[in-house]
Each structure stands twice: as structure tokens, then as C-alpha cells.
Amino acid sequence: MSEEQSIQPPAIGEIWPGQGGIYAGFMPARNGVDGYHLILGEELGRFEWGPYGDESPATSLIDGQANTLALIESGGEYPAATAAHKHEADGHADFYLPAAAEMYEIWLNLNGKLSGWVWSSSQRSADFAFGMHFVGGGQYDSGKGLELRVRPVRRFLQ
Incomplete structure (x- = not known):
């Protein structure tokens, strides 16, 4: 360009x-994934992450x-990821559930503009996945059966 x-x-x-959505900043390149701009979609509600123990x-x-x-491709029941994946806005249907590092980058850039617990797409173990607390900036592993907020993101490559 x-x-x-x-x-x-x-x-x-x-x-x-x-x-x-709103511009949530630039996600730097890491481990073979090129850098990109993050667009944060609207809150979709509260969903379970997925099967506890799997x-x-x-x-x-x-x-x-x-x-x-x-x-999505595994065929399992993952309500938070499914909600993010199905989200469409402004003609874009490429939203997804952000990973733990993407959530942290969003918190760094939007500190004070978001609140509450939000799911990431990153599994911690068979029983837990990472959630982000936007008030304090902490990332914790939460039981996959809990219902936390879902905020989908999409990438803008330039």
C-alpha cells in the first residue's frame, strides 16, 4: 500500500x-504472528467458556x-467462542474470542474504559480458561462453567 x-x-x-467496533490499539508481532490493529466489538452477554473437565x-x-x-472446528460446545465467532458488525463477520495476550493488550490500551470479567479464548487446563478483569487488569484462570462476558475482536491488517 x-x-x-x-x-x-x-x-x-x-x-x-x-x-x-472501537479501536483497541496495535497488537505487536509475536511468535510468527504478524502485528495487527485490534477492533473491539460490543459486549455480547455472558456465556460459559465450555465443558469443564475437557x-x-x-x-x-x-x-x-x-x-x-x-x-469451532472441533465440534465441541464452546458457547463463548461460538458467540464471538457468530458476531457481525458493519458488514464484518471475522470476529473471534481474543487470546489472553490480546486481552492484556486491550486492557493496557483501554485502561479505565472497560469493566468486569471477560473471557479469553486461551485454555489454562481441562478445568480452567483465562479470564481478564478489566477493572484491575488481572488475568486469572476461571472455571469453564462460569458465565463471564464476551467481547469479540477482529483484526485489521494494513
């Missing part, structure tokens, strides 16, 4: 017109898109 065609994101925390294929701490697709 030439500089004339380069799209500039809005200020962090502002709605990004036509992109399905190992899932969602083990990445950095790639929520890969985790969400792995959960």
Missing part, C-alpha cells in the same frame, strides 16, 4: 467507522483467532 492509500486508525478508544485445542496465549477456529 502506498502512503496515499494508507488507512489511519482513530484514537485508541474511539469507534472506528466501518470496522465493527481438554480443548485452544492453547495459544497469543492467537485468539487460531484458538476460536480450533474450538
Whole structure:
């Protein structure tokens, strides 16, 4: 893309017109995943993460898109990932449940603008998955049967 065609994101925390949510900042490249802009969708409600006691294929701490697709394609019952995956906004249907590192990046960038407990797509064990507490910035493993908020994200590559 030439500089004339380069799209500039809005200020962090502002709605990004036509992109399905608010601009949550830039996710730096990590472990072979290129950097990208994060767009945070609206809160979808409270959902369970998935079956307590079952190992899932969602083990990445950095790639929520890969985790969400792995959960959906596994055929298991993963309500939080399913809700995020089905979300559509502004004509975009590529939302997913963010990974633990993506949630932390969102907290760093939007500190004070979000509240409550929100699920990540990152499994901790057969019984637990990571949740993010947006008030204090803590990430904890929560029982997969608990109902926490779901905030889907999508990537904008430039």
C-alpha cells in the first residue's frame, strides 16, 4: 500500500467507522504472528467458556483467532467462542474470542474504559480458561462453567 492509500486508525478508544467496533490499539508481532490493529466489538452477554473437565485445542496465549477456529472446528460446545465467532458488525463477520495476550493488550490500551470479567479464548487446563478483569487488569484462570462476558475482536491488517 502506498502512503496515499494508507488507512489511519482513530484514537485508541474511539469507534472506528466501518470496522465493527472501537479501536483497541496495535497488537505487536509475536511468535510468527504478524502485528495487527485490534477492533473491539460490543459486549455480547455472558456465556460459559465450555465443558469443564475437557481438554480443548485452544492453547495459544497469543492467537485468539487460531484458538476460536480450533474450538469451532472441533465440534465441541464452546458457547463463548461460538458467540464471538457468530458476531457481525458493519458488514464484518471475522470476529473471534481474543487470546489472553490480546486481552492484556486491550486492557493496557483501554485502561479505565472497560469493566468486569471477560473471557479469553486461551485454555489454562481441562478445568480452567483465562479470564481478564478489566477493572484491575488481572488475568486469572476461571472455571469453564462460569458465565463471564464476551467481547469479540477482529483484526485489521494494513
